[in-house]
Amino acid sequence: MALLINLKKNLLIVLVIIAWLVPGNMARADDCDEARRWFSKGLDLLDDSKREASCYQKAIELCPDFFEAHNRLGEVYKSWGEYDLAIKEFEQAGENPLFAEPHNNLGEIYRMQGEYDLAAEEFKEAIRIKPDFREAQNQLKYVNKKLGKYDSMVRMPQRERIPISVFTRIPGMTLPKGKFLVDFQYEYFEQKGNLKGDVAPYLTKVDVHKWILGIRYGLSSNFTVGLIPKYFLKKAEIDIEHLNMDAEPQVDGFGDTVLLTKYRLWKTGKTNISAFHILSIPTGDDEATGKSHGIERRIPLSSGGFDFTPGIATTTVKGPFTIQSNVSYTIRTGGQLGDQFNYNFALVLPLFYNFISSMELNYRWQDNSSMRQEYQIKLGRPPEERETYKVTVSEEAGHTLFLSPGLHVFLTKGFKVELGAKIPIIKQDDKDALVEDTIFHVGLMKYFF
Amino acid sequence: MYKLCLYISFILIGIAAGFHPETAIFPTDCMAEEDIQSKIEHNVIIIEDNELYQNNLAGIRIRGSLPLTIKTCKIYSNGGAGIAITRQAQVMVTRCNVFRNEKAGINIDDAIRATIENCRIYKNRTAGIDICRTKEKEQHISEINIANNKIYINNQAGVRSMLQSDGEVDLAITWNDIYKNKKAGVRVKNNTRLVASGNQIYDNGTVGIISLESAIPPKLDIYQNKLSFNGGPGIHVINGITGRIGIRNNWIFNNQRSGIVCGLWSNPTSELLNVEIINNTIVSNGSDDQGAGIRNDSDGKAGITNNIIAYNFATGIKTKGCRGYSYNLLYANGDAVICCGDSASASNSFEREQFAGCSGKGKGDLICDPLFVDPDNYNFCLQNESPAIDSGKNVRIFDDTSFPPSRGKNRNDIGATGGPYAVKRSQGTTSASLSGT
Structure with a gap:
């Protein structure tokens, strides 16, 4: 009986800790599945329309950390010329440290606004995350030229991930x-x-x-x-x-x-x-x-x-x-x-x-x-x-x-x-x-x- | 369900047997859950407002030469192509959504005439539109018109014409948006006469438009298109010859390899290549230490005239033997800048940077800032003061029609806004329409 009471007590503590750790706005798995369906609906349209944007908005509403939806919604806003809204979405998408595309998109907006320094930083970040990101390399070369940096390298330094031999690890x-x-x-x-x-x-x-x-x-x-x-x-x-x-x-x-x-x-x-x-x-x-x-x-x-x-x-x-x-x-x-x-x-x-x-x-x-x-x-x-x-x-x-x-x-x-x-x-x-x-x-x- | 299939079987048999249109129905592999609605108007069978989905084979298969129009249908998730067009069919597909089919969205094997317009063709397992005439078929020319469609996220090319060498197709692709397809935007081979005009072809996984190695080179008229943000070159002509117009007045920018590439190293058939590249604006192409504005690797002929080539990654023009170019304007290609606008003062090393190490410009070539209206927003129209205005080759066949910002002289402007196929300023690139997203 004592063991059972202890078990219940421990379970309660674990539940309290979990409840404390999980933020209030964290989406349920079901909501995120539903969000994926909305995202897919948006991609079916892929025409930068209001209807497409509303699909991504719905997806984000259901699953606030849906980075791809933030990124794509930002792209739609960008196509409308709504750069402030787009920047906000790209910044949220960029909170995923492994997602390079939002940085490339942010860089493109800064390029469009003539903010070459900021643009270069974003393109560099995109390349750092994804070294073979050719679109970002292409854009970085352009803004570097605009900054007068004609001989600057736009490739990342030697990628350390390539040379790992089998036994000399x-x-x-x-x-x-x-x-x-x-x-x-x-x-x-x-x-x-x-x-x-x-x-x-x-x-x-x-x-x-x-x-x-x-x-x-x-x-x-x-x-x-x-x-x-x-x-x-x-x-x-x-x-x-x-x-x-x-x-x-x-x-x-x-x-x-x-x-x-x-x-x-x-x-x-x-x-x-x-x-x-x-x-x-x-x-x-x-x-x-x-x-x-x-x-x-x-x-x-x-x-x-x-x-x-x-x-x-x-x-x-x-x-x-x-x-x-x-x-x-x-x-x-x-x-x-x-x-x-x-x-x-x-x-x-x-x-x-x-x-x-x-x-x-x-x-x-x-x-x-x-x-x-x-x-x-x-x-x-x-x-x-x-x-x-x-x-x-x-x-x-x-x-x-x-x-x-x-x-x-x-x-x-x-x-x-x-x-x-x-x-x-x-x-x-x-x-x-x-x-x-x-x-x-x-x-x-x-x-x- | 059985009614539907019976109905469709009658249509199939009717068309195949050449019955009178009033009694003829059309063939499909249809297992759709709702009846196909059709009517006959002016001897044309019309299938309208149908939803064809989850059939084992094609959503709808069309055989025989009776004219048929498929209108405002949704054709999706079928085991074969969405629409399969065979046996001398004459078909118009208009305002349909064709998506998520296990093969191509529309497969044209053998048609006398096929028109596909105002459709959305997306997320199909192979190409968006696949043209694949084989040599066993009866000899005649197919006329295929693809206009005003949106063709996107298909698992292979957007439009693909992969004929056998004795097939023959007149393929007109006009005013379409072809984007985010996994491979090329448009891919042609062999005896295709391609007219591609007014299209926006962007963000495709490999090249924008490619003409492949062919026993009979395709005839190419590619003009007034916008080709941008593709994963490979904007246009790649491994083998092909100029048709009536050539490669003219295209906006080619931000592609991840060269703007235009001719030939392929070690390709034996590229000697047959013969193309004219005239009045294009080619900006900021290349990545990863590669990418010229225009590059000719072939032993064939590529005439490069009246083009603006600026901000490209590695160099401006790269050709075998440093020949074949004249009256082009080059600027800030590779890692050198000429900013003075005075081409005479450009040092030899800067000049070499623009021409991939070749010394000496071609006749009439300029090295100076073209003065685009707003290149940061992908607007590559010319400012009134641009040195490209009235600086093209002074030959009557290149005379332009004096769209603004031309000063009104007949001598053509260099770039996409010059020459007889000039793009109007209003048709110029804008950030909203061409940012690649």
Whole structure:
């Protein structure tokens, strides 16, 4: 009963907070659906008529934050020469920070009124929001000429969103202030190694499917933060010949969550240098256990401790090429995996249309590791006897070098698809080390700027 | 419902069989929920005030040569075209709304004569009006007149004539508003004789008017149009030849690529191109470091005469071999300004900026401020003091009819307000009508 009372109390508090947060004029979802129908009716007319305007007015009445309706209503007013009314509508539409058209429209009104300075600012804002906004570029060129600025560039500086290579990801992540980048990646690879233990020496193989969601945000134009949770599905293949056992224990769940901070230290027109830090938080289950055919095996989803990775990243544009690199050192606290030194180098080259290719070299040195491994094997008939084997897998320090070709395709509306493979060309000398085979990568990225 | 379909089937059969008009009815794929109302007047079948929607195929399909008028109908959300015109039809479509059909608004496959006027044609899945004669059809010339329509937000071109090489169409597009279509405003190919006049073609996703690569180049008469705010060039002639008039007296401004482009690099058929570009006013075209006033990439001939070319993004005129232009007025193209009005003092580098690196103007070319009435509001008519007045090529065929602000001499003014096809000042651009919205 006490629990029920508590629940009701909490619910009431939540409702009060929601009621306080929701402004009085916020439209209901139904009203906004109805508003969309009015907006569509207006677009059916599209003749700058009073009737068309009344459709948008009705839509705005129902859903006051309907930015497209404000913008289109402003365009109708503009066509009537009612510039004050139009400016008001465009300003309201421009409250959506991702909507470039109202700024272009405002710029056009200022141009018509001979206010070239104001017009130029609005066109620049439109281009900042939507760098390939050709109408705004066209208009900005005209007003710049009117301002006597004949040689001024109307394109935005090198867009940072283009050169992000597949595996050398850190350099491309400095976002403009207030802008988001969301990416979703899938990776698949196999890890193989010889395992020596109490049972018998045998080859172990683990299939790893990895899903990574990355959300990055520009706190300022130089400071970017990111939150990157990872989800794993790991399946081990265990074949112990002398026991005639063939098992495939499997686990899935969240792994480590990464917190990225990156600060741009230095920037010229074509070169960026940034410092970054990656904090890996052990949010996954370090003791995850998979069961199959009488074998239980520990397959950890997490590294078991906090990892700290400071580093430096650079990006340089030279002609059509973009060169990226980063160097970092990972200090591990989990007590099993050894520290790591990473150096990544990427060359990015536009191919044609929206296709961009990349070629990367990814070097990794890992210190001595000592991983605890544990099996339980059920033997005999019921009541089963369980035998537990505890193995400590030791890996000697060693070097691995990957060669990683990649292909990126920019789609409309800020989406990018990326494909890549990370192929180990030099592996650690220690044959027992559990090293990845080729890593296959598919990614979808969305830029909100 | 069954009555309607029965009725329509009779019409179909009647027309196809060539029965007397009083008994003939007309063919449709109609599954409309209301009966089609029709009458016969002066041997013309009239379909009036009908609403045809949600049919599996076309809203209305017209076959055979009996004259037919479709008047004040709403034709929408059909599975095929709104109106499909085939088999030597003679059709007039007037004051209809044709929208949201799964194919073109009006599809003309084979008509002797089709007139489409005062209609709204919008939000159709392919082109607004699609003309697609195929070679299997009987040989005759189609006459298609498209006048005073509003054609907008169609998923492909506003008007598209994509003939096979042995089709033949006389296509007149006059006084239409063609805007916000996803691709070109007007797109023609092969044996089309295009007369486009008095249209406002703006805000289309790609080019305003395009004449495509063709085995038989289209004949082009494009004059007195306003082409603005299109996502590509204002006019792009990949292949085409001048008809009776050529490309004349158009207002071409704020398109996101060049004002007029001829040819396409690496296009083998562009040698056949032969167009005259005369008395156009071409202002502020281009973006993204690209865009000339007029550009000829072809090995064909493009005569560029008596045009005003100002404020364009990258350059004024760009032609292969730096030839083919004379008596044009250029100003503030690319990144250089000549503001003194005295062309003699223009330095060589400024001159090169206007002519894409070519040294030397063409004969009679001027580099000076054209003195537009109000360019900020897209009014590119000339002030009385404009140096473009009476400065065109001094040949009788270019003489103008002395509309104001001409000083009354016969020697033509440079730009859209000069020459025998001069646009009256009252027809000039205004901010309200041409701001692209």
